[in-house]
Amino acid sequence: MTKPDQPTILCVDDEPNILSALKRVLRKEGYTVLTATSGREGLALLEEHAVQLVISDQRMPEMTGAEFLKEVKDRWPQTTRVILSGYAEAEAILDAVNNGAIFKFLVKPWQDQDLKQEIRTCLAHNEEKAALYEQAAENRNNPEFPVVPPRIWSHKNPDKQEVM
Amino acid sequence: MSAPTPTPHEPGAEPPEMVSQRAFLRERAARKQAEDLLEEKSRALYLANEQLEQELAERKQLEVHLIHSEKMASVGQLAAGVAHEINNPVGFVTSNVSTMGEYLRVMKTVLSHYEALTADLKAQLEIGQPDQTDSLHSLRSLQSGLLESITQIEALRQEEDLDFILEDAHQLLAESNEGLRRVKDIVQNLKTFVRLDESDVPKMADINQCLTSSLSVVWNELKYKCQVHKDFGELPPIPCHAGQLNQVFSNLFVNAAQAIEKQGEVRVSTEVDDGFVVIQVTDTGSGIPPEKLSKIFDPFYTTKPVGTGTGLGLSISHGIIEKHKGRIEVDSTVDEGTTFTIYLPITGIQADD
Ligand SMILES: Nc1ncnc2c1ncn2[C@@H]1O[C@H](COP(=O)(O)OP(=O)(O)O)[C@@H](O)[C@H]1O
Numbered sequence: 001m002t003k004p005d006q007p008t009i010l011c012v013d014d015e016p017n018i019l020s021a022l023k024r025v026l027r028k029e030g031y032t033v034l035t036a037t038s039g040r041e042g043l044a045l046l047e048e049h050a051v052q053l054v055i056s057d058q059r060m061p062e063m064t065g066a067e068f069l070k071e072v073k074d075r076w077p078q079t080t081r082v083i084l085s086g087y088a089e090a091e092a093i094l095d096a097v098n099n100g101a102i103f104k105f106l107v108k109p110w111q112d113q114d115l116k117q118e119i120r121t122c123l124a125h126n127e128e129k130a131a132l133y134e135q136a137a138e139n140r141n142n143p144e145f146p147v148v149p150p151r152i153w154s155h156k157n158p159d160k161q162e163v164m
Numbered sequence: 165m166s167a168p169t170p171t172p173h174e175p176g177a178e179p180p181e182m183v184s185q186r187a188f189l190r191e192r193a194a195r196k197q198a199e200d201l202l203e204e205k206s207r208a209l210y211l212a213n214e215q216l217e218q219e220l221a222e223r224k225q226l227e228v229h230l231i232h233s234e235k236m237a238s239v240g241q242l243a244a245g246v247a248h249e250i251n252n253p254v255g256f257v258t259s260n261v262s263t264m265g266e267y268l269r270v271m272k273t274v275l276s277h278y279e280a281l282t283a284d285l286k287a288q289l290e291i292g293q294p295d296q297t298d299s300l301h302s303l304r305s306l307q308s309g310l311l312e313s314i315t316q317i318e319a320l321r322q323e324e325d326l327d328f329i330l331e332d333a334h335q336l337l338a339e340s341n342e343g344l345r346r347v348k349d350i351v352q353n354l355k356t357f358v359r360l361d362e363s364d365v366p367k368m369a370d371i372n373q374c375l376t377s378s379l380s381v382v383w384n385e386l387k388y389k390c391q392v393h394k395d396f397g398e399l400p401p402i403p404c405h406a407g408q409l410n411q412v413f414s415n416l417f418v419n420a421a422q423a424i425e426k427q428g429e430v431r432v433s434t435e436v437d438d439g440f441v442v443i444q445v446t447d448t449g450s451g452i453p454p455e456k457l458s459k460i461f462d463p464f465y466t467t468k469p470v471g472t473g474t475g476l477g478l479s480i481s482h483g484i485i486e487k488h489k490g491r492i493e494v495d496s497t498v499d500e501g502t503t504f505t506i507y508l509p510i511t512g513i514q515a516d517d
Pocket residue numbers: 415419420423447449450451452460465466467468472473474475476477478479502
């Protein structure tokens with residue numbers, strides 16, 4: 001996974017008009033924007049492209065946003081994941097936060113300016129996360145790095161550690 | 165008895181008129197007593213009756229209350245769906261309107277460059293009389309200036325994606341129009357749905373239309389899981405409380421959707437049969453075990469988690485259908501599905517039924 005010059009964002013929503021609106025908002029922001037109308041389509045796109053940020057609706061046929069993001073988290077842990085939803089019961093939010101390990105829960109209708117700001121925050125967070133992953137990989141290959149991980153990491157298996 | 169008796173007569177020696185007088189008095193007293201008793205009895209009866217009537221009124225009130233609170237509960241349940249259904253179009257329309265503002269800003273910028281160009285052209289036309297050698301020189305410089313402006317404008321158009329914007333603006337407006345139409349429809353349907361028939365007067369209504377508006381109100385609960393087939397026959401309008409029937413129908417739809425775990429079908433059909441409007445709602449959901457069939461119309465019987473089920477839907481529905489002089493029947497097979505059938509007499513209900 002090499003990082004392209006401009007960040008790639010994947011938007012998933014079963015409502016095509018939402019996707020066109022999002023593409024319009026992000027048109028001049030210097031991102032590569034991919035869109036999918038279902039979780040399954042989104043997963044197929046993730047297999048082809050390096051994606052930094054995944055924005056998903058919650059209520060969708062077949063696979064809910066939380067279910068989709070759970071799978072994204074398992075297979076592409078380096079992505080940053082957010083939900084953009086029209087309404088969510090507490091249950092759906094819990095599910096998304098606990099299983100999809102989402103970074104933010106955004107609501108429809110949104111204000112374009114706010115959304116752009118949120119997305120910048122998400123991408124900044126993703127960059128930090130990528131740097132940590134890189135650091136972790138370097139450390140792992142460094143023969144001088146202590147075999148026993150420092151205390152701060154010790155509660156997790158360093159091979160599987162996920163840095164939020 | 166040594167006390168002197170003040171009366172000189174023996175009891176047996178009473179004169180006849182005195183005897184009848186006494187009998188008369190006794191009878192009067194007895195009648196008075198009987199009348200008092202009767203009055204008391206009837207007062208008690210009257211009171212009891214009054215109390216009964218009051219209880220009946222209270223009961224009716226309670227029933228209205230219960231119908232209302234079930235409706236509120238199901239409205240709460242529906243709120244999620246409806247909010248989602250409304251916030252989606254409102255979401256993209258709001259965003260599109262703000263994008264349109266941005267497009268307008270670009271168009272204005274480009275237009276102002278064209279305006280500057282027009283002004284330059286005008287100037288050129290004015291000097292354009294090539295009599296004096298002087299003006300030939302200024303014409304030259306003007307021309308090169310124009311050329312530069314044109315190149316600048318082209319570059320600006322390119323940079324601002326003007327062609328794309330002009331193209332996309334139409335698309336944006338079309339999509340926004342569609343979104344607004346959807347919001348309008350939802351609001352319209354909600355209005356039909358909650359027609360709280362507070363007035364006790366039944367109104368003529370088309371059951372097919374009731375079914376359609378109920379379906380659209382609960383659409384969000386169904387659309388992700390169910391293929392919905394409508395098979396509507398020709399129906400005469402019948403006098404009914406449409407708001408209450410909508411409550412029954414949406415209940416059946418939500419129950420059907422909730423009985424389907426992943427994907428399934430819901431079939432809604434109507435027909436006229438032997439003086440009845442017959443409505444059937446069939447699902448391919450989990451079904452109901454035979455030993456539970458007698459329970460489902462009981463108030464508070466639910467197999468659903470708190471927050472999803474109130475257990476009131478079917479018991480209220482039963483009451484509403486009964487009030488319409490109709491009946492509701494269920495037929496179910498575990499793992500195959502369930503059919504609810506409602507029979508409503510075409511004559512419907514009259515006021516105060
Ligand atoms: N279409 C159906 N398929 C399977 N079970 C159903 C269906 N409709 C109703 N039921 C059963 O009847 C119970 C009572 O339904 P209802 O009175 O509407 O209350 P609730 O839906 O709030 O549980 C449900 O909990 C469910 O077990």
